[in-house]
Amino acid sequence: MQKQTSLPPAVDVLIVGAGPQALAMASRLMLGPEAMADVIPPQESYVRRPKDVRSHLKKLRKSMDRFAVVDENGKWMERWRNQFKALEISHLRSHEMMHPDAFDHSTLSVWAHANKRNDFLFLENLPKKQSYHGPFVLPSSQMMLDFCKSLVKLGRLDDHLWHARAESMRPSGSGMCVTVKTASGRSQDIHAKRVVVARGPTWRRQWPGFYYNLDTAAVAAIYHAWDLFDTPAEMKSLHGRGLIVGGGLTSAHLCAQLAPRGRVDLLLRRDRRVKQYDLGLHWMGTGRRDCRREYESSPLEKRMAIQKEVRDGGSITPELDAVISDLETKGQVHLHEWTEVVSASFDPSTSSWTVALNTNEVLEADYLICATGALVDVASDPLLGTLQEIHPLKLHGGLPVLSESLQWGRLPVHLMGNLAALELGPDAVNMAGAARGALRISKALAVAGLLEGPHKSENQVGNMGNQESRGRTGKNAKTEGHGKEY
Ligand SMILES: Cc1cc2nc3c(=O)[nH]c(=O)nc-3n(C[C@H](O)[C@H](O)[C@H](O)COP(=O)(O)OP(=O)(O)OC[C@H]3O[C@@H](n4cnc5c(N)ncnc54)[C@H](O)[C@@H]3O)c2cc1C
Numbered sequence: 001m002q003k004q005t006s007l008p009p010a011v012d013v014l015i016v017g018a019g020p021q022a023l024a025m026a027s028r029l030m031l032g033p034e035a036m037a038d039v040i041p042p043q044e045s046y047v048r049r050p051k052d053v054r055s056h057l058k059k060l061r062k063s064m065d066r067f068a069v070v071d072e073n074g075k076w077m078e079r080w081r082n083q084f085k086a087l088e089i090s091h092l093r094s095h096e097m098m099h100p101d102a103f104d105h106s107t108l109s110v111w112a113h114a115n116k117r118n119d120f121l122f123l124e125n126l127p128k129k130q131s132y133h134g135p136f137v138l139p140s141s142q143m144m145l146d147f148c149k150s151l152v153k154l155g156r157l158d159d160h161l162w163h164a165r166a167e168s169m170r171p172s173g174s175g176m177c178v179t180v181k182t183a184s185g186r187s188q189d190i191h192a193k194r195v196v197v198a199r200g201p202t203w204r205r206q207w208p209g210f211y212y213n214l215d216t217a218a219v220a221a222i223y224h225a226w227d228l229f230d231t232p233a234e235m236k237s238l239h240g241r242g243l244i245v246g247g248g249l250t251s252a253h254l255c256a257q258l259a260p261r262g263r264v265d266l267l268l269r270r271d272r273r274v275k276q277y278d279l280g281l282h283w284m285g286t287g288r289r290d291c292r293r294e295y296e297s298s299p300l301e302k303r304m305a306i307q308k309e310v311r312d313g314g315s316i317t318p319e320l321d322a323v324i325s326d327l328e329t330k331g332q333v334h335l336h337e338w339t340e341v342v343s344a345s346f347d348p349s350t351s352s353w354t355v356a357l358n359t360n361e362v363l364e365a366d367y368l369i370c371a372t373g374a375l376v377d378v379a380s381d382p383l384l385g386t387l388q389e390i391h392p393l394k395l396h397g398g399l400p401v402l403s404e405s406l407q408w409g410r411l412p413v414h415l416m417g418n419l420a421a422l423e424l425g426p427d428a429v430n431m432a433g434a435a436r437g438a439l440r441i442s443k444a445l446a447v448a449g450l451l452e453g454p455h456k457s458e459n460q461v462g463n464m465g466n467q468e469s470r471g472r473t474g475k476n477a478k479t480e481g482h483g484k485e486y
Helices: 020-034 050-056 078-086 107-114 141-154 209-213 216-221 232-236 249-261 288-296 300-311 318-329 385-390 417-424 431-447
Strands: 010-016 067-071 120-122 137-139 161-172 175-182 187-197 242-245 264-267 333-336 341-347 352-357 362-365 367-370 413-415
Touching (some): 107 141, 137 141, 209 341, 242 249, 288 300, 352 367, 413 417
Parallel strands (some): 242 367
């Protein structure tokens, strides 16, 4: 499809969002049956031969004709780029096999090799053990962006992207009518046979309890970490003594960046948790297929419990922990465990905060940031709330109970990311979840006749089953068994 200046009135597939989740979906639309059948990465070795991956990386693709992507930022990966830039994150937390390309797990590393890139971080802190033997390599944030840029170019995906915000949707015939607001402020309806919602977690903020008792001046002055992503000027304006609420990666990156400008107090509602990946290592190691099997065969209540246990709230990596510890030693960061804000007030005349804590301490600060994550509540979601009225789904903890293909009941709408967590598991929001989500949705699109069904190409050896192969050789890759696709 040659890019038209105006949005098309009707498409087969409309994707809302142009982040890594949407890119994983677009990659499947581009590759059709050539996409990999098993999205759980091997621990060592590879599934497809490097020479096949290299030729995949040279092939200009012709994606399905009638698909469009709308993003309120107007560019592929823009929110991700801003997020990593604002927080000055040098390397991803996820490893080299996790990326949006659906051809093979090794595509990013093969691309890096072909482009003489070696800006990986080698994980020194991760013990090589029976239950986990790799990957041990994290790509840099810039590498991920450059890699994604090349995927967009190969798939001519800019021709499918429009700068617009999806505002609402309703069933229309056998499809959906989605109302979008374009960058110029004009409203337009797009009729789509299928809609894939990949808005990411950052469009909706979770605030701690004290926020709801703030007066108007304080509400105007407080930041949610995500307010800082798309506005670098705002980030630069923060100086003096800071107070940050949160215990995850975002809060720690903010601390590392802001502490040199003035002392930062970091408030954690529990103790400090340090782990390499945001999921426990057993979810990434040799038992990873068993973890998935257990999750997917569990009733919903148990899935919620597994989610809670596995994600275990916010945590930071050992590398970031070392940075924070160093700042603590220098007296630039003060970390308060088991501490919550009871009340906060903002004095506009001095532009300063007074914050009372549950430890009876009172802190003064020049700025206050809540790095408290995403609110998930489909019932009050402006885009999906109408669907819930027309075709109510069961909700658990605000999450919808979707079908196996992440579909909203019988409506032709599929959800990716954190909203699909009851189906996809605790890493739904990450790139691992993106790969699994895109696979499941592509199967439904194939059944609907909108995409050629997945099949194993000659060169795709198949999934690793429980046999982990050794070494990076094609010979070993051929010893792999078959298992259920997840
Ligand atoms: C500090 C930090 C570090 C992380 N590190 C990793 C990591 O290393 N590896 C990993 O896998 N995950 C990581 N994550 C998780 C990360 O959020 C997700 O992997 C990723 O951003 C989610 O991709 P996405 O496409 O769902 O969301 P996004 O990247 O947020 O993209 C969603 C897009 O949707 C658009 N949008 C939103 N609403 C609308 C609308 N109504 N209409 C049109 N467009 C809309 C937005 O403009 C945005 O471009 C990290 C998260 C954080 C906060």
